[in-house]
Amino acid sequence: MRRGAISLRARYVFPVEGPPIADGVVAIEGGRIEWVGPARERAADLNLGNMAIIPGLVNAHTHLELSRMPGDVAPAPGSSQDEVAWLREVTLRRISGEWAPSYAGNVERNLAAAIEAGTTLVADITTAGMSWGAIAAAPTRAVVFAEVIGLKRHRGLQTSGEAWKWLGTIDHEGQVAANARPGLSPHAPYSTAGWLYHNAAGSRLPLTTHLAEMPEELRLLEHRDGPLRAFLEEIGAWDDEWDPIGPRPADYIRKGELRDADWLVAHGTYIQPSDFWQFRPQASSNGRRVAVAFCPRTNARFGHHAHPYRALLEKGAIVCLGTDSLASSPTLSVLDEMRFLHASDDSLSGELILTMGTLFGAWALRAETAAGSLRPGKSADLAVVKLPDRDEADPHMLLLESDLPVVATMFEGDFVAGSWQGI
Numbered sequence: 016m017r018r019g020a021i022s023l024r025a026r027y028v029f030p031v032e033g034p035p036i037a038d039g040v041v042a043i044e045g046g047r048i049e050w051v052g053p054a055r056e057r058a059a060d061l062n063l064g065n066m067a068i069i070p071g072l073v074n075a076h077t078h079l080e081l082s083r084m085p086g087d088v089a090p091a092p093g094s095s096q097d098e099v100a101w102l103r104e105v106t107l108r109r110i111s112g113e114w115a116p117s118y119a120g121n122v123e124r125n126l127a128a129a130i131e132a133g134t135t136l137v138a139d140i141t142t143a144g145m146s147w148g149a150i151a152a153a154p155t156r157a158v159v160f161a162e163v164i165g166l167k168r169h170r171g172l173q174t175s176g177e178a179w180k181w182l183g184t185i186d187h188e189g190q191v192a193a194n195a196r197p198g199l200s201p202h203a204p205y206s207t208a209g210w211l212y213h214n215a216a217g218s219r220l221p222l223t224t225h226l227a228e229m230p231e232e233l234r235l236l237e238h239r240d241g242p243l244r245a246f247l248e249e250i251g252a253w254d255d256e257w258d259p260i261g262p263r264p265a266d267y268i269r270k271g272e273l274r275d276a277d278w279l280v281a282h283g284t285y286i287q288p289s290d291f292w293q294f295r296p297q298a299s300s301n302g303r304r305v306a307v308a309f310c311p312r313t314n315a316r317f318g319h320h321a322h323p324y325r326a327l328l329e330k331g332a333i334v335c336l337g338t339d340s341l342a343s344s345p346t347l348s349v350l351d352e353m354r355f356l357h358a359s360d361d362s363l364s365g366e367l368i369l370t371m372g373t374l375f376g377a378w379a380l381r382a383e384t385a386a387g388s389l390r391p392g393k394s395a396d397l398a399v400v401k402l403p404d405r406d407e408a409d410p411h412m413l414l415l416e417s418d419l420p421v422v423a424t425m426f427e428g429d430f431v432a433g434s435w436q437g438i
């Protein structure tokens with residue numbers, strides 16, 4: 016076989032744009048997908064056997080710098096954890112600085128784990144652009160969002176100053192890595208002053224924010240009280256002068272220039288139904304993109320009410336999948352999130368779940384022309400998943416009703432993790 020050209024055969028190929036192909040082949044040349052079709056039409060260099068070839072997975076919401084909290088025990092199935100109490104613990108540890116020395120090591124380790132789990136596109140939220148170097152050098156596609164946070168002016172100035180300083184070091188012509196793009200992440204309405212949202216929107220960069228994540232946030236925005244205020248007062252972050260952008264979380268993506276920016280909304284669990292229509296791509300005549308990154312296992316951990324993904328999808332909104340960080344999720348595997356989602360809602364089609372974990376995330380990150388499906392011309396970013404020895408009427412169930420792992424990840428035509436590395 017010629018260097019840079021390889022064709023892979025597997026029991027199933029899931030192009031995502033198009034139905035699964037039994038006994039399929041993906042031909043790759045020069046880092047791009049050259050052909051996808053049945054093995055009877057084309058011989059392959061390498062027969063992977065009882066495997067599925069799927070597009071590389073897209074993790075639309077994570078924080079690679081965070082690790083599992085010491086002593087953390089996930090709540091037993093059926094029970095849940097108070098999210099404000101969890102947030103308090105995470106925040107106190109961050110403020111104390113006890114975690115900071117381990118951030119860089121966490122990024123390296125978590126990025127490797129994410130790639131091993133089949134991820135080829137990641138939306139990472141990081142302090143002052145900290146994860147950029149490791150991500151830009153890694154075999155993956157990414158948008159790296161620097162976090163800005165602070166209700167009090169001095170705190171907001173500090174975090175946005177650090178974020179803009181980072182942008183200044185990378186964001187000029189020729190310096191932006193080929194596969195990584197910078198963005199900004201105003202943390203959340205309850206933690207981040209309105210002017211930080213407006214400044215971020217003025218940057219013209221891709222943006223992400225935690226929005227409508229918990230009922231306590233709605234209460235704070237509407238009444239300025241409740242458990243979140245008590246927590247913010249306790250850590251000295253509350254600002255008596257604080258004036259929310261609006262009483263509804265959706266106001267944070269639609270007021271003034273906020274409505275011109277791309278927003279990847281993390282969670283969005285408590286977006287009011289009357290605001291759902293605003294998440295339809297057609298609602299943005301100016302070409303901006305709004306999508307929701309749903310993290311099924313984190314959502315379940317905190318006992319939130321059912322996420323409105325179905326109602327959003329029915330309205331035409333793009334709902335993609337994220338793992339959130341290891342501080343709330345057991346792994347950084349999008350396949351694990353897909354399997355969890357299927358187990359908790361088997362009325363959602365396997366085809367749709369796979370699309371949420373791949374193409375929808377690519378669209379949300381403006382990478383769908385390069386990634387997110389197996390289509391000739393796109394980058395050869397893919398994952399190889401071991402399949403069980405049984406048949407299913409719907410082959411998606413071979414992926415979703417299984418705990419067999421991703422065995423290899425390919426990025427731009429090279430195996431970057433797993434069994435065939437070095438081919």
Ligand SMILES: [Zn+2]
Nearest residue numbers: 225281339340
């Ligand atoms: Zn998050």
